[in-house]
Each structure stands twice: as C-alpha cells, then as structure tokens.
Amino acid sequence: MTVATNEKKTAKDFASDQEVRWCPGCGDYAILKCVQRTLADLQVESHNTVFVSGIGCAARFPYYMSTYGFHTIHGRAPAFATGIKTANPELDIWIITGDGDALSIGGNHMIHILRRNVDVQIVLFNNEIYGLTKGQYSPTSRRGTRSPSTPKGSVESPISATNLALGAGGRFVARSIDTSQKHLAQTLMRAHAHRGASFVEVFQNCIVFNDKAFAHFTEKPVAGNNQLHLEHGKPMLFGADNSKGVRIREGSNLALEVVTIGENGITDADILVHDEKNRIMATLIASLEPPEFPVAIGVLYCDPKPTFGDELTQQAEPTTKRSRADIQSLLESGRTWTVAG
Amino acid sequence: MTVATNEKKTAKDFASDQEVRWCPGCGDYAILKCVQRTLADLQVESHNTVFVSGIGCAARFPYYMSTYGFHTIHGRAPAFATGIKTANPELDIWIITGDGDALSIGGNHMIHILRRNVDVQIVLFNNEIYGLTKGQYSPTSRRGTRSPSTPKGSVESPISATNLALGAGGRFVARSIDTSQKHLAQTLMRAHAHRGASFVEVFQNCIVFNDKAFAHFTEKPVAGNNQLHLEHGKPMLFGADNSKGVRIREGSNLALEVVTIGENGITDADILVHDEKNRIMATLIASLEPPEFPVAIGVLYCDPKPTFGDELTQQAEPTTKRSRADIQSLLESGRTWTVAG
Amino acid sequence: MGVDTTTPTATGTDREQIESVVIRFAGDSGDGMQITGSQFTQATALFGNDLATFPDFPAEIRAPAGTTYGVSAFQIHFGTLNIQTSGDAPDVLVVMNPAALKVNIGDLKVGGTVVVDTGAFQKRNLAKAGYDKSPLEDDSLAPFQVIELDISKRTLQAVETFDLTSKESLRCKNFWTLGLMLWMYGRDRAATVEWLQEKFATRPEIANANVAALNAGHAYGETAELSHLAAYNVPKAHVAPGLYRTVTGTEALGWGLLAGANAAHLEILFASYPITPASPVLHTLARLRAYGVTTFQAEDEIAAICAAIGASFAGTLGITSSSGPGIALKGEALGLAISIELPLIVVNTQRAGPSTGLPTKTEQSDLLQAVYGRNADAPLVVLASATPSDCFETAIEAVRLATKFMTPVMLLSDGYLANAAEPWLIPDASAIPDFPVSYRTDPKDFHPFLRDPETLARVWAKPGTPGLEHRIGGLEKDYDSGNISYDPDNHQRMMETRAAKIAGVANDIPPQTVNVGPEHGRLALVGWGSTFGAINQAVRNAHDEGIEVSHIHLRYLWPFPANLGVLLAGFEQVIVPEMNMGQLVKILRSEYLIPAEPLTKVTGKPFKVSEILETIRSKSGDCA
Amino acid sequence: MGVDTTTPTATGTDREQIESVVIRFAGDSGDGMQITGSQFTQATALFGNDLATFPDFPAEIRAPAGTTYGVSAFQIHFGTLNIQTSGDAPDVLVVMNPAALKVNIGDLKVGGTVVVDTGAFQKRNLAKAGYDKSPLEDDSLAPFQVIELDISKRTLQAVETFDLTSKESLRCKNFWTLGLMLWMYGRDRAATVEWLQEKFATRPEIANANVAALNAGHAYGETAELSHLAAYNVPKAHVAPGLYRTVTGTEALGWGLLAGANAAHLEILFASYPITPASPVLHTLARLRAYGVTTFQAEDEIAAICAAIGASFAGTLGITSSSGPGIALKGEALGLAISIELPLIVVNTQRAGPSTGLPTKTEQSDLLQAVYGRNADAPLVVLASATPSDCFETAIEAVRLATKFMTPVMLLSDGYLANAAEPWLIPDASAIPDFPVSYRTDPKDFHPFLRDPETLARVWAKPGTPGLEHRIGGLEKDYDSGNISYDPDNHQRMMETRAAKIAGVANDIPPQTVNVGPEHGRLALVGWGSTFGAINQAVRNAHDEGIEVSHIHLRYLWPFPANLGVLLAGFEQVIVPEMNMGQLVKILRSEYLIPAEPLTKVTGKPFKVSEILETIRSKSGDCA
Numbered sequence A, B: 001m002t003v004a005t006n007e008k009k010t011a012k013d014f015a016s017d018q019e020v021r022w023c024p025g026c027g028d029y030a031i032l033k034c035v036q037r038t039l040a041d042l043q044v045e046s047h048n049t050v051f052v053s054g055i056g057c058a059a060r061f062p063y064y065m066s067t068y069g070f071h072t073i074h075g076r077a078p079a080f081a082t083g084i085k086t087a088n089p090e091l092d093i094w095i096i097t098g099d100g101d102a103l104s105i106g107g108n109h110m111i112h113i114l115r116r117n118v119d120v121q122i123v124l125f126n127n128e129i130y131g132l133t134k135g136q137y138s139p140t141s142r143r144g145t146r147s148p149s150t151p152k153g154s155v156e157s158p159i160s161a162t163n164l165a166l167g168a169g170g171r172f173v174a175r176s177i178d179t180s181q182k183h184l185a186q187t188l189m190r191a192h193a194h195r196g197a198s199f200v201e202v203f204q205n206c207i208v209f210n211d212k213a214f215a216h217f218t219e220k221p222v223a224g225n226n227q228l229h230l231e232h233g234k235p236m237l238f239g240a241d242n243s244k245g246v247r248i249r250e251g252s253n254l255a256l257e258v259v260t261i262g263e264n265g266i267t268d269a270d271i272l273v274h275d276e277k278n279r280i281m282a283t284l285i286a287s288l289e290p291p292e293f294p295v296a297i298g299v300l301y302c303d304p305k306p307t308f309g310d311e312l313t314q315q316a317e318p319t320t321k322r323s324r325a326d327i328q329s330l331l332e333s334g335r336t337w338t339v340a341g
Numbered sequence C, D: 001m002g003v004d005t006t007t008p009t010a011t012g013t014d015r016e017q018i019e020s021v022v023i024r025f026a027g028d029s030g031d032g033m034q035i036t037g038s039q040f041t042q043a044t045a046l047f048g049n050d051l052a053t054f055p056d057f058p059a060e061i062r063a064p065a066g067t068t069y070g071v072s073a074f075q076i077h078f079g080t081l082n083i084q085t086s087g088d089a090p091d092v093l094v095v096m097n098p099a100a101l102k103v104n105i106g107d108l109k110v111g112g113t114v115v116v117d118t119g120a121f122q123k124r125n126l127a128k129a130g131y132d133k134s135p136l137e138d139d140s141l142a143p144f145q146v147i148e149l150d151i152s153k154r155t156l157q158a159v160e161t162f163d164l165t166s167k168e169s170l171r172c173k174n175f176w177t178l179g180l181m182l183w184m185y186g187r188d189r190a191a192t193v194e195w196l197q198e199k200f201a202t203r204p205e206i207a208n209a210n211v212a213a214l215n216a217g218h219a220y221g222e223t224a225e226l227s228h229l230a231a232y233n234v235p236k237a238h239v240a241p242g243l244y245r246t247v248t249g250t251e252a253l254g255w256g257l258l259a260g261a262n263a264a265h266l267e268i269l270f271a272s273y274p275i276t277p278a279s280p281v282l283h284t285l286a287r288l289r290a291y292g293v294t295t296f297q298a299e300d301e302i303a304a305i306c307a308a309i310g311a312s313f314a315g316t317l318g319i320t321s322s323s324g325p326g327i328a329l330k331g332e333a334l335g336l337a338i339s340i341e342l343p344l345i346v347v348n349t350q351r352a353g354p355s356t357g358l359p360t361k362t363e364q365s366d367l368l369q370a371v372y373g374r375n376a377d378a379p380l381v382v383l384a385s386a387t388p389s390d391c392f393e394t395a396i397e398a399v400r401l402a403t404k405f406m407t408p409v410m411l412l413s414d415g416y417l418a419n420a421a422e423p424w425l426i427p428d429a430s431a432i433p434d435f436p437v438s439y440r441t442d443p444k445d446f447h448p449f450l451r452d453p454e455t456l457a458r459v460w461a462k463p464g465t466p467g468l469e470h471r472i473g474g475l476e477k478d479y480d481s482g483n484i485s486y487d488p489d490n491h492q493r494m495m496e497t498r499a500a501k502i503a504g505v506a507n508d509i510p511p512q513t514v515n516v517g518p519e520h521g522r523l524a525l526v527g528w529g530s531t532f533g534a535i536n537q538a539v540r541n542a543h544d545e546g547i548e549v550s551h552i553h554l555r556y557l558w559p560f561p562a563n564l565g566v567l568l569a570g571f572e573q574v575i576v577p578e579m580n581m582g583q584l585v586k587i588l589r590s591e592y593l594i595p596a597e598p599l600t601k602v603t604g605k606p607f608k609v610s611e612i613l614e615t616i617r618s619k620s621g622d623c624a
C-alpha cells in the first residue's frame, strides 16, 4: 500500500510486499526491475496506475507491483484493459502478457485493442514458449521446437509479433530485450509517452524451458553485429563502430541488404534512414533476422492518431442527464396517454 | 445428392436443392454463381469437396452447394476446417466467411490458419457490416458508420483484411469483387491452385444494410480509374488505356504515387512491376485507397511454402501400429513385473 | 390532407360490442407487417385497451418475396379486461399474400375472420406458396368468414395522384389495410398520421401517399357496400389511472438498467456483441450516452464480458448482454467475476437451442446454464423477468443485488419478452428507492477482501483511490489479506463464504407470494419468466371453471426466496410449466425434495393458455 | 560399480514386519522429490506391494529455493493388503530442508518418524522457511521420532571422487536419501540404477555419482551405528497373478482412448490447448503417431474442440481435452456437436476452482458443468474414472458410447487421478471387445439424420463418400430430411429425440451394482470419480467396526444406470461424498427425490479415509 506523497518515488516504491516467485534466473526479473525503475523515473502515481495481465509466468507481474493490479484470465487482458480504460480514462494502464497469452489464445483481443488504439501500454514477454504450463511450444516458437506436445519438433511457422501488430493497425510498435536495461527503459518510456495502444515486444529468456532462445543476438559477443538499434531520423547503422548498415538493394523491389561503410564506396548517405512514421519501413525491418541481418530493436513504428477514448469522448455528449427527472422524461418519451382516475 | 460420374459437370451440378434465401439483390448471389461455375471449370468431385462456414449471411453458403457442407458456429470455421483437413488431407476445403465472422469473433482462428498454412481456400465476403444480425457496424466498417449500435457513427478505424492476413504470415492473399464475375473466377482458380491457406477477400454488396459501400470503385463509370488489376510480372497500370500507373515516389522512403504515362517523361518502364512473391510490395499496395489511389485487385501475394498437412505427414511415421498386439506392447512398454500365480 | 383523421366514429354501422379480440397481421417480409402491427398497437393502446403483442419474424433478413419462409407476422390481443398473453389463436387473420395464408390459416379459430388481399393471389404467388389452385376458389376456407378485397388495386387507386413509382405505390397497401382495421375496431388514425409525417419528413410524398392509403382503407370501411363487413367496439380496459405508454421487454429492460444504475449512483459500461434476439438491448442503450451509459460493441462475447468486468473493477457498473450461445462463451470470465466478487450484470435474452437452434424463436432453456454453467462451484444470483414491463423492475433489482452483494447477477429475458409490447403505467422514477454504492476510500486496515459482516460483500475499492492499491485475480485469495493463498483450509473457507454470501441474498429479497389462488392446497403451478401471462390466465380461467389451483411466479431463480420450500410443501401437486425440457423443475425437486412435475414445450412458441388450462384440468382431476 | 545392488537384505538388522506404511518425501522443487518418490514407487511395485501415490507440486514452476511455497512433495502408501488411497497421514516424513518440515510436519502422525537432512538447516534456510530458531533445537518435534542425518555432507562425501561441480554433487542427495529408504523397507536398487544409467546415458559421470550416492545411503542403513534406525518388512501383497506395471491416470487414460479407437477401427485427432493438470494427456498422445494418433495443439480451447468436431465430421475420432476453465470455453461448440450428433470425446481433468482457483490442486467440481453447462437443453453422456487404472476402462467405454450413439461424451478425471500412480495388472488388449463403426455408404434414401431405430443414433456419412454429399449445421434440422427446419412441431420432435437418444444409453450400460456392502439397508455412500479409494476403504473399515454401510460407485453420471433409482430407494440414508460443494447429490435428489445428503470437501486435497469413516460412524448412529 502506497499513500501518495510529494516525495520523490524510487523503484522500490513500486514493488509490492509479495515475494517474487519466478524461477531463479528468469528474464522476467530484469523486466520487473526495469519497469519499476521506469515508473520511478516517470514519477507516476501508483494509485492511478493499473497493471493488467492474463495468465502465464509473465502474467504474474501485477502481483509484484505496488500499483493497482488485475490478474485476469488467459488471453483476455486487452479486453479487460479496454473496459477499465473506457470506464476511467484517467488511469494509466499497462498490459503484461506472454507470447501464448497474447498471440495464441489472446490473438483476437490483441489485434482489436491495437486497431481501436486504446491508450494503454502493452508489454509482451516473448520467451517463445509456454512457461507456466511447463514448456509446450508457442506461436512464436521456431519451427522444429521440441516440446512435450511436439516430441519430434513443431511444424508450424512462428508468427511475428511485430508484423502482426503492424498488420492489425497498431500505431506504436517497438522491441527490446529483457537484459538490455537501458534500452528497455527507454523503450518503455517511449511507449508510455505515446498516446494510444503502444505495443512492446520484449525478448525474454525462459531459463527453464527455452534457455538461450535469443542468445544469438542478445549475448554480449554477438550483440553488436546482430542488433540494429533504431533511432528516428538516423541511418540504420550497426556493428563495431557502426561500420555496417542496411539499405534497400538497388533494383530489388523493396528488399534490404547489409552493406559495410567504406566498402564499394558506400557511405553513411547510402544507408536507409529510419522513419518511425513509415509503416512499410517498419514492416520491412521487423522481418530482419540473423544470420543474414541484425534484429531491429527499438521503436519500429510510431505514428499517433486519436485514441479510442479520445474519439468516444469527442463524439459523445457529456453526461448531463443524471437526475430522476431525466429518467422520468426518458420513460415518458415517445407516445403516451393518460387514463383518468 | 450428386453421384460421381464421368460426365462433364456444369455449374448446376454444384447447386443443392435448397432454395437460396438471401435478400433479393444481395451480392452473395453473384459469388455463389461464380463459385459454382468455377468448380465446374475445375471439374472437382463434389464428394471430395467440403464447404465450411461460420455464422452470418455469407455463412449460409454451404447449404446452397451440392458438395459436403458444414455450417458451424460463429467465427470458428477455420478451426473446424483445420480438423477436417488434418483428418482427411484428400478433401478439398473451402471456408466461406463474413467480415464479422472472420475478423471480429473469428480473428484469432483466421490468423492461425494462415500462419499454419493449412491447405484450404478462404473466401471472405466483406460487406463491411453485420448482415445477419441486422446491420451493426463490423471491424471493416469505415469510421463514422452509423448503425443500430453506433447511432452517432462508429469511432474505430477499420481493420484491413489483407494487411492482417499478410501480417499473420498468409502465403496467398488476393482480392476480388462480387460482381466482377470473370475476375472473381480467375482469382478463385488461383486460390484453388495454391497449395496452402489461400485468402481471398471479396468486396460484397449488402443491399439492405450497407448498399453501395464499394460503389466508389466497383461501379462501371469509376471502376477503370479506381481499380488496379494486378498481374505478376506486369507493371501496375490502370485507368483508361492503362494510361496511369503506380510507382515508388522518388526519395520517398517507400511511398507510392500515381503517375500518368507520357506526362513528365514517364514511361511504362517507370512503373512498379508487380511481384506477387514480395510480401512488402503486397503490404504496400494492400493499403491503396481512393480517391488518391486505385484499389488493388487480384493476387496481391502468392509465395507458397510447405503446408501444415505436408509437414505433418513428412514428419510423422506412417500409422504402422494398428493391431491389438501393438496396443499390447505399448501397455507393456517400460518397466513391468510378473506376479506368479 | 383534408380528411379528418381524429374521430373514430363508425357512422352508419352498428358496432358489435366484444370484450377482447386477437388479430394477426401476416404478409411478406417486405409488406411492412411489423409496422402495421405496431401502429395498430399504438392506436389500440391510445384508445385505452389492455393488450399484448407477439411479433414473429422470419429467420432470413429479407427472404425472397412470396415464399412461405419469408412470411412475417404480428399478433395483437386486446380487450376490456386484463390481457395476459398475445392470445392462443387469432380471431381475425389479415393476409397480404398466399404464403401468409398458407402459413397462418391453421392457427385461425374456427369461425374466425380472414381478410385477404386478393390482388396478391396471382398464379406466381400461389405457386411460390405451394398452392396448386387458389384456396379462395376451393372450399378450404369454408370454416372461416372470408373477406376478399383487392387491397393492392384499391391502394394503387388511392395513391395514384402522388408522384410515386408503382413499386412505391404498392408499398402503401399495409396502410390501406391498417386504415380498414382501425375503422373496424373504431380506433383513431391520428397517431399513425403523425408517425408517418415524422418518419418520412424528408420524403413528404411518401408520407402523404401512405396517409391517403390509410384514409382510403378507413373510408372503405365507413362506406362499405359489403354487408358482411362488421364493425366492433372493444371498450376501454379498466386500468389504474395515470400516464401510459407501450413498452417492449427490450426497452423496459434497457431503461431498468439505467434506472438501477441511477439509483446506485453509477455510470454504466454496457459491453456486448450482437446476437439475435439480444442485440436490441445494445441498440437501446447506445442511445443513452447523455445518461451516463457508454456502450461498447466488442470483438466477441468474451471480450464483451471481460470489458464489463474491467469496468466494474474500475468502479463503473459493468453490464454485458447476449443470448444462449454467446452466454456459453462467457462462462469462464463469469467465473472470474464470481471469484473476485465484483458487481456485474449479465443479460441473457434466451432463444431456442441447442446450438444455433432457431435464433428468432423463443425458449427459456438457459436456466441450468445460468445457475450451473461454469467450471467449479461458482454461485451467482439469477433473476428472470415475467412481462415486458416487469423487465424494468427486474433490471433495477439486478443492479441493487449486484452492487449490494458485490456479485454477478444473471438476468434472464427471452425472445418473446424482448419483442412483445404491452401498455405500461409509466412508473414514478423519483419513487425508485435509492441504493447508492459506497466505495472504500479509507486506507486504514484495508485489504480488498474485507467483508461486510452482514451481507458478506467485499469492499469496492476502485483504482485511482490513493492508498488502496491492491491486486486481485482468479487464483484463490487469502480470506484475511486478499493475497494469493494455496492454503487448503483457506480455500474451504473461501468456498463456503462465496456460497454463504449468495445464499444470504435470500434474506434480502421479498418472501415468495402466491400470485393467484390459495396459499396452500391441491395444486400449484410454478412458473418463471415469460410464461407468466399464459399461466396466470390459465389459472384464472380454471378458477372460473371452479378448479382450485394456485399460480406461483418466481422472479428469483437463485437463490430462491427463503420461504419457498415451505410454501411449495403446502401443495399436494406442483406443476412447473416451462418452455424447455424441464429445468426449474429439476432445481425445485433437488432443493425441496417435492415431487414437482414438468409441463414442457419446446416448439419455439409461447405456451397457449389452453395448453396450460388443459393440464390444470387433468391434474385437478388427478387430485380429486 | 562394484557394490551388489540387487539383494535387499538387511544384514544385522531385525526387520519389523508391518502391513502398510505411508511415506512422504518433501523438499525443495529443485531437490528432485518427484523423482525420489517415483523411484521408490517403482522399487516398491517391483517388490510386489500394492500401492497408491500422491504427488503434490507447487504452483510455481521453480519457486526460489528454500521457500515454503517452493516445497514439492510425494506421498506413497504401500502394503500387503489392498491399498486404496495414498494414505490419510504419513507414518514417515522425509524432509530435505526447513521449509519442507514446516509445510508438512502438521500432517505427520503422532509418533511418526521424521528423517531430516540437518545439512540443509542453516540459518538462511531456516529464515526462508520462517523459523526463528531451528525446530531441531526446541521441543516442537517431541511428538515424533526424529532421525537427524547430515545427508548433504554424506552425499558430498559419497560422490567426491567424481568430477562434478559442488552444485552437481549436492544434487545427488535425493539418491542418497532414496538409498537409505530403500534399505529401510528392504527394497531393491537395481531398477533405479538402470533408470539412472539410461537417463544420464550421455553424462555417465552424473549417473555414476548418483548411483554412488544411492549405494552410500543404502550402506549407511546397513551399517548404521544408530540403534534407532529400524528396518521394516512390508510383505508382498496378495494380488492376482500376471504382468504388472505402474500406471498414472494420465497414461491409462491416453492408452484407453487409443485402445477404444482401435476397437472402433478409428484413427484419432486429439486437439487440445495446454492447461494444468490436463496437458500431460496431450503429451502422452503426442508420442503415439505410429498408432494412428494425430495431436494438434490448437491456438485455444475453442479451436481445439472445433478441430476435434471437424475431424469427427471427416470420419475420424475427434477428441479434445482440458481442465475446468478451458472446458467452460468449449460449451458453445459442444452444443453444436450435440446438435449435429457426431461422436466426440471431451476429457476434463478437473482442478480446484472457481476461475483459475488452485490450478495444481484437485477437485471434482465440474460435474454440473458437464451435465448442464451449455445453452439450451443439450444432453450428452458423462462418465468419470475412479482410479488410475480405471481411466483405461472408462476411456474405452467413452469411445464405445460416443461412436455407438453418435454423441459427445464427457469423460471426467481430476488432478489427483492424473498424477497418481498405482500397480496395474496389464490388461489383455486382444480381449477388449471390438466395436467397429460402420460409415454410411449407400446413397439410396440417404439423408444425414436417418436414425438407427433402436439407438436413435444417426448415420455417420463422411465427406469423400460419393453420393452422400450433405450439409449439416447448428440450426434445427428436419427430422425427415436433415434440412434446416423452422417448423415448431419438428423442433419439439427433435428435442425429444435428442433427449431420448441419450436417455437410451442407460439401457446400454451395465446396471449399477453395490461395490461393498448389502444391496439395501441403512446407509449407502454414493461416490464418483477419484474419491473411490477413500470411500471404499472407509466403508471397509466401517465393516470391520461392525457398521452396516454400502458403497455405491457411479461410473455413469449421465444418464444414470436404469436401476439406480430403485437401488438407492433401498437405503434409509444416502450420503454423497464429493470434492465439491455438493453436485452429484443435487442430481440424485432431483432425479430420484431421495433425501441424499452431501459430504463435501473443497481444500484442494483428496478425502482422508478417516474423514469419511467419521461421517459413516455418526450417520450410522443416526440410523440406529
């Protein structure tokens, strides 16, 4: 319980008194810490903040925050959040969800909250596995994933969370990594600043059932060459000393390629400049994957438009009819007749 | 009831004996006729063909076909179809669905059948309205749609069926128009030829609740200027005498523009050439809308990959263990002990 | 228009006085029978009769013209006395085409009157209806009084001076018919004229043509050369004085939810996904934004209930609404609402099942689903409305109980109630008792599962309140802190507490009374929901026949009123008429171990009074 | 390894002979208690005892080490006589850390033995468990026999010659403990050694170290300087001769489904979405591809049941599986399967609710949901399994009924059954009666709702069959053609037919028998599902005390066997013990109007024999 004061809040003030119960070494810890710190940096009011989740390891998150929290049912957090936000637009709402929660059972609610542009932050902890139910493959698991339900490996192609979010009409789509604390904090800040549905996919390591799923681009030695940190208006450079870049392959009809600055006369000017308002560019870079390409990290797309709440408010008359007399007139509207006594 | 014979089947042979019960003038009639003709052209076996639908006006479709048919529940046709196809890969399966059925309640199943690439044809009758429930706005309805549930107009941005299909990983995404019989037939042929989940959005006029929703690009006088008929490998020309074209605006970072052949030195060579294997191009052109742009019609994207069924079959041992002795060995597998008599 | 439309005289005709009559208007979906019916209803209500109506739509939106499955009908029962149902069988049948005759003639009382538009009885229409030859030309209609009129032609004549297409002209024929029927029963045309002028404000020629048709039909009656065209007088009903309107179950339910929320000092988030026959509740509430009602058309039924629960979590009254199949989808989320103990109202406008069933037909077969249809032991409150106007009362009561006990309440209506209309003595809104909710605000010793010692309701602490930050969810909660608890004894305690809380509602509702008949005796008919009228009438008729029988109508289906067991034990026989395969009867037998017996009907149609009366007769014979 | 691991002698120790014992192994989630338990179970089964087990996992995947909520336990009850339950309370408690002691000591019988790894009782662990001071140092353990051993240290010593990290070395301590316990009860180590060698085939040093720890623990017992270290002999059970294995409910259920499909000459499409505790059924079947089983992990529970129904439509056996909340989501689709009358099996491995509840704990609270939890009147068949091995039988029976009657069958298991293991006399697969399905192939006079006049089952006509093209769906179907029908009388007829078909199943199942005790008399305990063992034992114990009481166990929950009403009427009192708030009791009261009374328990834990016995004692007092 936190009573609002004027003192500066610290990350600790956003931690609840409940013991955190993820597996030791789980990537969720890092995200929790980062979120708590970000809220402190933002100096939000804990009593105006609500964390809403579905079911899964990730979805336990709200219990560990000192804010309001609602641990709902599997896959439906976006629908609950829509109701909460519509009922009270003043609340600052975070949805915490997993890849199964958001993209398997909850796929429909996810695309609709994005389409409606409800003003919430959605943080998807993508560990490419069902953690809580002990390790079955998920819609983001790579083909061939061996799991209790796919002893010979899964045959399905994974869904791309960011491509789906873009396809559904999401206006803010970003990516970060559990252990990249600084980057994650920045990304969460951006998500919070964006009015509308902000979708952040966080690559999260499940040490128990899918350890090192993202090691090929998150581990220190390979991170530089395999991560492309996006910044609006900046060329898409990466690698040691930003020596490599991404550009549209000439005559390619919209395909990208990796080039090295200095080689074949290539300069910074040849490199594709990130335009976060360009949905097509976001779609292009969302699909980049090692080994050929680096993974694009940061804000892929941010192009705000009026939120669901804004539009509702704008359209609706304010609630003016609150009295019993108003109810009476409603009941008496239309054609009536009097029977004399 | 149609008994398979060797005689050449006609469109009539694919009509059931049930009276068609759509509203007079409904666009569904034209699609029905076209599908029946297409099946006749393909000379498919009606006993190997299954039409699966959810609930809605469109979803009544199976009753009017002489093939096998399954009118299921609202939004779930893709899940039923996945079960049918997995149980019997020999069957040729068509899913008939509406914009509410496919994109509102059924959005999740739709994205997952596309992602899994189950070998079926999906025909979405998009009338941008809930027909069967008498005219509420749907997820594809344009903003401001006045309907019984939105007396002041809807506030939500419509979802793009094709963008969603592309975002979900669909490998065949196409569009056609109820009344464009030839084009629709060709498109359905292509969909049928594609192994995997083929997604066809058909703009369908609901004369009762959303009349003329597509008139601005389907009616004869405006069709030429407002429809871009896609052909793989051909430049994206349209308008009278193919006098206009679409190209990537120079220096634009992936934005399109309409140009006129002959003006400002523009020739056919400047025009974007349709590459149906290019998902980014499909995404770009899927979003084109009048008045600025024509509506892209035809096969936006077709890039086959192994189907769900193929992969399952390839991975799995064939069913070799059918006897009671096999069951017995299974029960006796692992550690056992004998208690003497 | 120069014709005086206000005086319902029947110059030159001697009106026969009758106590009540049942008229059914039937025609093609495109013939406007629902409008004809509701206009006739309006005029009849204004005249001062009591009445009940039964609109019966085809399943298809607009079936091809002339087909039997495209027939749309509207039945009205009106009279001088208390009218309880829309009538077992029509006395008068008005048919606009052969298909309408075909589908409806079997229901007409022997000796009844059938008014036929002969102009629609061409070959093609006869064939579409499946007639080899015209039924007007053989003796199949011999048992009835047939009034043959070429309404089509007469309508065209009446509107020929207007600048309409011939299709538009012909469309006026329902108003010609209405004019005739208004004349026949001495009703006023003014309200209809007004309605037409408002409805077609932007197309006055349409309004005027219809008015002309209306007047022509009326004038035809006045001046009818046909001697068999009798006119009737159905005197006003003797009803309580006051201001009246007609109301459908849907309107009353929607307004009742609003009135309840108002009494609770709450705004509403009404989240729903369209489904027949529930959607009109959504449509009704969508127009009430100024009253603090926000409607949300969700992507599916699950999202709808989740959004409603979210709203309740946020301190607003969350309401969701659907029909059977959609309610089935809400079961999991409903369990959550029960587990976290938030107010929530779930309206189920029941329809005929199983599965998609007969979506436009009525049934009351979701009672077991309401009481038991979720995983695990998850009790909630279940109420049902009896009549269109009762929808208003039960909706208010649903809000009262949901907020007082912090619990979901399932409110059962059905397809019949939703569409049926009746005259309604408009209640005095200021007389509705206030039951304002009080949110928790005090952080001292707060936890979210603090309970009112009397009602066992937990505190309602809404986000935004400083110092009350808390987390809730579907995992079991510690009784003393609200934190997650896996403790076995705590689970037992919480299960018992949730059950006790709902059981305690029984002490907060009025004791069960007997609607008609003695408080104990030989035979009781126990009903719930929209069968109220038919049972009530049947029991009254039985009394007239000298049979001793009581009618007990349950508004509270879970929990039952505290005295119900004792009350029922006072009867030798208990019969439970239900439009299902026997659901309430199961619960009554199980709760009270009484040998209650079902009287079931699952045709998609309401009970007839006669069906129930027959059972009463035979059962009272059993007792004797 | 030079030590002989095969002879379970107890040199130098006099083994005390006992009839049965209950041991609970408890430790941190990371301590491998489930493995210890199952290895002990294996050895005990091989030795020839009868047994029952109860694994009890924490809800967290891998809770932080040392916490009370991270404690994982495994209880085994074994003996010479028929073992019915995993035991009311442990005689012996083995704890690997303070948290395990804290959580479990309350359950230990007074005078029971607690084996403690003192090496884990450091300050930090004590604090994590919430102990201010070590319970080993005060007199809180005075009521028990405490065996304090520094297992951690002894394990490290035992494995020090292997090239392991210290973490890896310490992980062997569960095998040291197992070795000691195997010695204590004179069990063989060979199977465990074999298991270790197979399991760690690629890491032989791990296998060898664990074997060394196992042997060291065993040797410690043999040579124990401690005089209080007693050894026991629990003689073999006298069981039917034949080939045995241990089986869990999950395995037996999965194999039963396969055996049933085999008898029906069908392949299986098993479509499911993971959920605790149901997922292991999916995992079991996922390994049976070669047997004609395809598994499909769907995007959600709704898609899973829809895919299964689709498969049945296509002529394969569709099966879906979930637990309570997931089953709730399937209600709408289940209604469709009922309406279109296709075979389908829905397995519900029940867990404690409502809502998310206590996902890893057991309950049998979905019976009402199974019987009534859908919109409208939508009857199906409901079966429940009694024991792990009974899961095999009931699964076969589910397939038989689903295919014979063309109906969905709900098969109820629960979290306890799913994980519990028992010795199983492996059935003779060739003795399972064949019940091959026959698809319709003849187009003559075909329509899809042609019925078998006896069973009322409709024909099964699968796509791909020439001449049988047809359309089905959830709208009401004409009795005589299968086409859509809105006809009121047809709806009534179809409703009655669907109900009659399911009611007719009662004539196709064995009459209800009494499991123990007289066929009529003073008191019957009527149970269903996994309470079988506890009720059965309690009734037997009551007999030993001279109390007259009968045990009736229901496998068929809907419809009931035809003779059940008469059978129950033969008892003065009927008590229905259930792990819910009283569900079967409601149905029995309603169906048979008998004053059956509930005995409920909702702690997430199975009944103890003593709890039921106590009720029997007090109720038999009531009768006397």
Ligand SMILES: Cc1ncc(C[n+]2csc(CCOP(=O)(O)OP(=O)(O)O)c2C)c(N)n1
Pocket: A055, A056, A057, A058, A059, A073, A074, A097, A098, A099, A100, A101, A102, A125, A127, A129, A130, A131, A132, A133, A138, C332, D273, D274, D275, D276, D301, D325, D326, D329
């Ligand atoms: C209706 C329902 N279906 C299934 C489950 C079981 N379940 C709980 S969490 C989960 C998936 C978890 O995966 P994810 O969302 O990726 O979260 P993670 O545990 O990996 O963080 C499943 C299938 C459930 N609780 N409720």
Ligand SMILES: Cc1ncc(C[n+]2csc(CCOP(=O)(O)OP(=O)(O)O)c2C)c(N)n1
Pocket: B055, B056, B057, B058, B059, B073, B074, B097, B098, B099, B100, B101, B102, B125, B127, B129, B130, B131, B132, B133, B138, C273, C274, C275, C276, C301, C325, C326, C329, D332
């Ligand atoms: C579970 C469930 N929810 C809602 C409905 C009601 N319903 C039937 S069709 C439909 C939407 C129809 O719209 P669409 O899919 O666009 O098809 P159309 O009628 O326009 O062809 C709805 C909401 C239903 N039948 N079942």
Ligand code: SF4
Pocket: A021, A022, A023, A025, A026, A027, A028, A057, A058, A127, A131, A132, A205, A206, A207, A208, A209, D061, D062
């Ligand atoms: S199972 Fe995986 S995701 Fe879940 S808490 Fe453990 S490490 Fe984290």
Ligand code: SF4
Pocket: B021, B022, B023, B025, B026, B027, B028, B057, B058, B127, B131, B132, B205, B206, B207, B208, B209, C061, C062
């Ligand atoms: S309501 Fe619209 S979509 Fe439905 S049948 Fe009529 S015209 Fe067609």
Ligand SMILES: [Mg+2]
Pocket: A056, A098, A099, A100, A125, A126, A127, A128, A129, A130, A131, A138
């Ligand atoms: Mg995950």
Ligand SMILES: [Mg+2]
Pocket: B056, B098, B099, B100, B125, B126, B127, B128, B129, B130, B131, B138
């Ligand atoms: Mg539509």
